[in-house]
Amino acid sequence: MNRITVSLLVFAALALALSACVAPAPAAQEEPAEAAPMAAEEAGEMSENDSEAEFERILACVEENFPAESYFTNELLPAASAAWEPMECAGVDTIKVGMPWVLNDEEAPWYNAIELGYFADVCLEVELVAGGPGVDHLQTLAGGAVDIAVVAGGSRVPSIVSSPTPADVVAVGTFLKHSPYIWLGLDPDTPQDQRSDKVLTPQDFIGARVGIQGNDDYLFSFMANKYGIPEDEVELMEAGFTPDPVLMGAMDYIGAWIVNQPRLLEEKGFMNWVAFRFSDWGWDGYGDVTVVRRETFEENPDLVRRFLAAQTQGLNYLLENPDESAEIAVVYGVDAQLTKEQALRRFELQEALVVGSDDLPVSHMSAERWNMQVASMVQYDQLQLEACQ
Amino acid sequence: MRRAELPLRRVPSSGIRRSASHPKDSQLTIEFSQVNKSFGGIEALREVSLTVKDGEFITLIGPSGCGKTTMLRIAAGLEEPSGGEVRVNGDTPKNACRQHQVGVAFQRPALLASRTALRNVSMTLEITGRDGALSPDELLTDFGLGEFHHHYPHQLSGGMKQRVNIAAALVHDPAILLLDEPFGALDELTREAMGEWLGAVLSRSTKTVIFVTHSVEEATILSDRVVVLSARPGRIAEIIEVGLPRPRSRASRTDEDFLREVARVRTSLYRAVELSN
Amino acid sequence: MALPGKAVVFVDLANDRTKRMSDRLAYLIMIVSVPILWVLAKLITGFPDFLLPPPDMVADVLWTERELLASHTWTTIVEALTGYAVANAIAIALSISFLYLPWMESLALPWTVIIKNVPFVTIASILIIILGDTPLPKIIIVVLITFFPILANVTKGLKSADPVLLDRMQTLDSSQWEVFTKVRWPSALPYYIAAHEIAFTGSIIGAVVAEWLFARKGLGYLIVQSMSQYRADRVWAVTIVASALAVGAYLLVKAIEKYLFRWQVQDLT
Numbered sequence: 001m002n003r004i005t006v007s008l009l010v011f012a013a014l015a016l017a018l019s020a021c022v023a024p025a026p027a028a029q030e031e032p033a034e035a036a037p038m039a040a041e042e043a044g045e046m047s048e049n050d051s052e053a054e055f056e057r058i059l060a061c062v063e064e065n066f067p068a069e070s071y072f073t074n075e076l077l078p079a080a081s082a083a084w085e086p087m088e089c090a091g092v093d094t095i096k097v098g099m100p101w102v103l104n105d106e107e108a109p110w111y112n113a114i115e116l117g118y119f120a121d122v123c124l125e126v127e128l129v130a131g132g133p134g135v136d137h138l139q140t141l142a143g144g145a146v147d148i149a150v151v152a153g154g155s156r157v158p159s160i161v162s163s164p165t166p167a168d169v170v171a172v173g174t175f176l177k178h179s180p181y182i183w184l185g186l187d188p189d190t191p192q193d194q195r196s197d198k199v200l201t202p203q204d205f206i207g208a209r210v211g212i213q214g215n216d217d218y219l220f221s222f223m224a225n226k227y228g229i230p231e232d233e234v235e236l237m238e239a240g241f242t243p244d245p246v247l248m249g250a251m252d253y254i255g256a257w258i259v260n261q262p263r264l265l266e267e268k269g270f271m272n273w274v275a276f277r278f279s280d281w282g283w284d285g286y287g288d289v290t291v292v293r294r295e296t297f298e299e300n301p302d303l304v305r306r307f308l309a310a311q312t313q314g315l316n317y318l319l320e321n322p323d324e325s326a327e328i329a330v331v332y333g334v335d336a337q338l339t340k341e342q343a344l345r346r347f348e349l350q351e352a353l354v355v356g357s358d359d360l361p362v363s364h365m366s367a368e369r370w371n372m373q374v375a376s377m378v379q380y381d382q383l384q385l386e387a388c389q
Numbered sequence: 390m391r392r393a394e395l396p397l398r399r400v401p402s403s404g405i406r407r408s409a410s411h412p413k414d415s416q417l418t419i420e421f422s423q424v425n426k427s428f429g430g431i432e433a434l435r436e437v438s439l440t441v442k443d444g445e446f447i448t449l450i451g452p453s454g455c456g457k458t459t460m461l462r463i464a465a466g467l468e469e470p471s472g473g474e475v476r477v478n479g480d481t482p483k484n485a486c487r488q489h490q491v492g493v494a495f496q497r498p499a500l501l502a503s504r505t506a507l508r509n510v511s512m513t514l515e516i517t518g519r520d521g522a523l524s525p526d527e528l529l530t531d532f533g534l535g536e537f538h539h540h541y542p543h544q545l546s547g548g549m550k551q552r553v554n555i556a557a558a559l560v561h562d563p564a565i566l567l568l569d570e571p572f573g574a575l576d577e578l579t580r581e582a583m584g585e586w587l588g589a590v591l592s593r594s595t596k597t598v599i600f601v602t603h604s605v606e607e608a609t610i611l612s613d614r615v616v617v618l619s620a621r622p623g624r625i626a627e628i629i630e631v632g633l634p635r636p637r638s639r640a641s642r643t644d645e646d647f648l649r650e651v652a653r654v655r656t657s658l659y660r661a662v663e664l665s666n
Numbered sequence: 667m668a669l670p671g672k673a674v675v676f677v678d679l680a681n682d683r684t685k686r687m688s689d690r691l692a693y694l695i696m697i698v699s700v701p702i703l704w705v706l707a708k709l710i711t712g713f714p715d716f717l718l719p720p721p722d723m724v725a726d727v728l729w730t731e732r733e734l735l736a737s738h739t740w741t742t743i744v745e746a747l748t749g750y751a752v753a754n755a756i757a758i759a760l761s762i763s764f765l766y767l768p769w770m771e772s773l774a775l776p777w778t779v780i781i782k783n784v785p786f787v788t789i790a791s792i793l794i795i796i797l798g799d800t801p802l803p804k805i806i807i808v809v810l811i812t813f814f815p816i817l818a819n820v821t822k823g824l825k826s827a828d829p830v831l832l833d834r835m836q837t838l839d840s841s842q843w844e845v846f847t848k849v850r851w852p853s854a855l856p857y858y859i860a861a862h863e864i865a866f867t868g869s870i871i872g873a874v875v876a877e878w879l880f881a882r883k884g885l886g887y888l889i890v891q892s893m894s895q896y897r898a899d900r901v902w903a904v905t906i907v908a909s910a911l912a913v914g915a916y917l918l919v920k921a922i923e924k925y926l927f928r929w930q931v932q933d934l935t
Binding site: 462465466467486487489491492493495497498499500501502503505512513515516517541543557558561567 | 828830831833834835836837838839840844848849852855927929930
Binding site for chain 3: 136138139142143156159160163164165166167214215217218231235236237238239240383384
């Protein structure tokens with residue numbers, strides 16, 4: 001009898017503990033819900049002129065206090081007209097290069113440079129160190145674990161340079177001239193086998209479930225600030241790197257790269273994908289930017305120059321021979337099981353980003369673009385620049 | 390002699406008071422009939438029959454493994470006999486416990502480290518609900534622990550702890566006291582003093598006692614009858630009546646009659662030991 | 667007829683007092699040493715500021731960004747405490763059920779071993795994908811990390827009750843409830859407190875790690891965010907806050923232990 005009573009008590013306690021466990025956690029998210037739309041409206045009404053004037057002020061301040069020339073240079077890039085000539089090697093320099101992502105077809109220019117002997121031609125032996133989730137090669141570069149880093153989000157360079165705990169690095173070339181970052185979803189109004197012409201705006205994400213990766217939430221934070229989207233009205237979720245949750249309906253949108261995940265949807269028969277391109281909405285940094293430590297830049301510019309020459313040669317080969325490059329990429333891209341066709345589709349999607357809309361040769365960056373990106377980041381709280389707040 | 394007729398010698402400030410709750414109609418308090426007990430394949434007790442009279446002090450003595458502790462535990466309802474039965478006041482030992490007729494003290498004091506001496510004693514009353522049977526306060530003072538009411542067990546000597554332990558077994562004023570080698574862990578002098586003290590306590594408030602010990606002298610000085618057990622299997626070898634009036638003081642330890650009784654018990658014990666081998 | 671009374675003191679009080687003093691001194695020495703060792707480490711290794719910022723810089727962040735730090739710290743504390751409370755409820759309920767229903771223990775043992783030993787990052791990743799950025803996955807992770815030491819200790823403690831006392835309780839015909847409250851639980855208490863020493867600090871680390879995986883609030887999130895902004899000074903400030911929380915939790919347990927077991931050092935005079 002006693003035993004039964006005690007057992008019952010035990011189970012009651014267990015049940016209580018479980019229910020406490022399942023019950024919704026402290027509800028503290030309700031208050032701002034009412035205030036937020038008003039704030040959004042106000043932000044909308046606060047004329048665009050105001051924010052533009054503000055932007056101009058910050059831009060001027062950035063040019064004055066944190067000019068792009070302090071962290072980027074094009075001067076080590078090869079001249080556009082230069083013909084390729086192998087060097088006479090007295091010795092070979094072995095360097096480690098941090099890659100922007102896991103080894104897939106993103107790194108095609110560097111695969112080409114290895115496979116076709118461009119690095120060897122300039123007396124370099126290059127080890128590609130894979131990147132990916134949780135690996136920030138800007139930090140391994142600063143710490144000394146790699147000699148050169150190719151950084152997926154170029155905007156990270158001014159971030160680390162201007163940090164109160166800075167690392168002194170220099171961006172010396174870029175692969176993608178525009179940010180490939182998108183929020184990718186499916187257009188329910190377009191049949192699956194047709195392309196969608198829907199244009200997404202920031203307001204489309206209010207009330208939507210969006211999957212993002214690890215520490216990419218600064219991109220959302222930027223957009224939310226810029227367009228007055230209340231942060232808690234977009235349901236952010238942790239996502240992996242495949243668009244599957246979108247297909248399964250677990251998420252409405254997923255953070256992605258325009259050159260990668262859309263082709264995976266197409267391959268599964270979903271032509272009606274739709275992308276919100278951050279580069280169209282004010283976040284337009286360079287992508288896959290080659291970065292070196294300032295000491296390397298100052299003490300061994302020749303090494304950097306040789307590396308960039310071979311890298312650019314690999315890039316040019318990619319633009320001119322996508323077919324052969326795709327064959328090389330599927331061999332070297334060991335972290336992803338990709339077909340040649342998939343690689344080709346990527347190259348097709350990324351060509352515009354590589355070539356860019358400016359008149360500069362490939363890999364070249366402009367101070368104006370850098371400064372504008374930094375000014376946007378300052379204006380919308382993604383970069384702290386004391387002088388310009 | 391019936392318990393109710395015993396005059397209670399009141400000691401000033403004594404915590405021992407006679408309680409009216411003892412049954413008065415039964416002459417026989419504890420009766421073992423044909424008790425067998427085995428643990429697994431080991432036979433601990435065989436055919437043990439013993440009648441403990443009201444108010445009597447019985448000591449169980451014998452070589453180790455003779456089952457004396459088992460007998461006591463059966464009387465306390467802590468073990469069930471494998472055969473035969475034990476009646477306490479005509480009832481099962483468990484029921485006797487239920488009526489709070491039994492007080493038990495073991496060699497290792499059953500005290501909670503986190504309770505003071507006083508609270509350890511009053512815990513018995515908290516459980517039995519027999520508030521005011523005896524006053525824990527007065528009882529401890531009576532037991533010579535006046536200054537130590539608020540001491541914790543770890544602050545008390547072995548003898549003091551055992552007195553607290555026995556106080557905790559007595560405080561609800563049970564008719565029967567079962568003591569399993571309560572002084573076994575004490576040094577010789579403390580042990581003698583404690584034996585004498587127990588005799589004095591019982592002379593003030595008569596109880597039916599079953600007492601387990603290894604010490605022949607202790608058995609002789611305290612008991613009405615000494616039950617000598619032999620081992621393997623445990624059975625009663627001999628029952629010796631100690632022909633001396635109780636209580637017996639330390640002085641009687643050197644008395645010739647006493648020494649003769651001690652010798653009788655010892656001889657019997659030796660026989661029992663031989664029987665066991 | 668008093669026997670010669672001889673009081674044995676469990677803990678030598680004088681000794682204990684000097685010991686306490688040296689304990690406090692040790693913490694003081696630690697607090698003073700940290701910045702000194704920090705500066706030394708920086709001098710010896712030559713680590714740049716983005717790896718190891720100077721202590722005064724971090725102290726400055728602790729002060730100037732105190733409101734930010736406090737709000738994220740609060741989130742972490744709430745998650746850690748909620749998870750820890752749940753872990754305690756489950757672990758104690760299970761321990762009690764093990765005591766009275768031994769088959770439960772046989773049944774639950776393989777599960778507890780599994781739950782303890784499955785790499786919790788796997789579980790955490792799954793939880794975060796299913797439950798998103800809610801406090802729930804963090805609370806569950808805290809529960810998973812902390813409940814086992816409590817379960818193991820309380821189970822052991824409840825079984826450690828002195829058999830002699832249990833016999834005494836039985837001869838007094840006490841109820842199971844009385845046996846539990848008067849004997850079993852007091853016996854388990856020291857074990858339970860010992861479990862807190864490990865598990866309570868673990869609850870804070872657990873919450874931080876869970877936030878670090880995915881969150882938009884809390885110290886773990888602040889680490890991720892600060893790292894992605896290359897704010898080593900803030901990363902270290904968060905580290906200090908988290909360590910201070912853990913040390914505070916430990917000292918709190920110690921203080922509670924000292925209070926609960928104050929009778930062990932009670933003065934005789």
